Amino acid sequence: MSSVSVSLPFQSAILVDQNCVSDHSRALASKLSSHMGMRGALQISAENQWDGVVAALLEIKNKVPAQTDS
Numbered sequence: 001m002s003s004v005s006v007s008l009p010f011q012s013a014i015l016v017d018q019n020c021v022s023d024h025s026r027a028l029a030s031k032l033s034s035h036m037g038m039r040g041a042l043q044i045s046a047e048n049q050w051d052g053v054v055a056a057l058l059e060i061k062n063k064v065p066a067q068t069d070s
Helices: 021-046 051-062
Strands: 005-009 009-017
Touching: 021 051
Parallel strands: none
Antiparallel strands: 005 009
16 A cells, blocks of 8 residues: 655644545545645645545645646
8 A cells, every 4th residue: 555644734644545546536636726725625635534635636736747848
């Protein structure tokens, strides 16, 4: 099992299983982050123990923009 420990300012730490991310979790993460911002989305997801959504939010947060050839 691949997991990562994440420290958040509103909670000491959470353990996120990166294998539990479904397409539905990614869709919810995208909607939450666009409506609430990343911090708000992470907070509400962690408080509700939505581990898949937290993992999806961390994917979004850590995503590196693709390089384009000019």
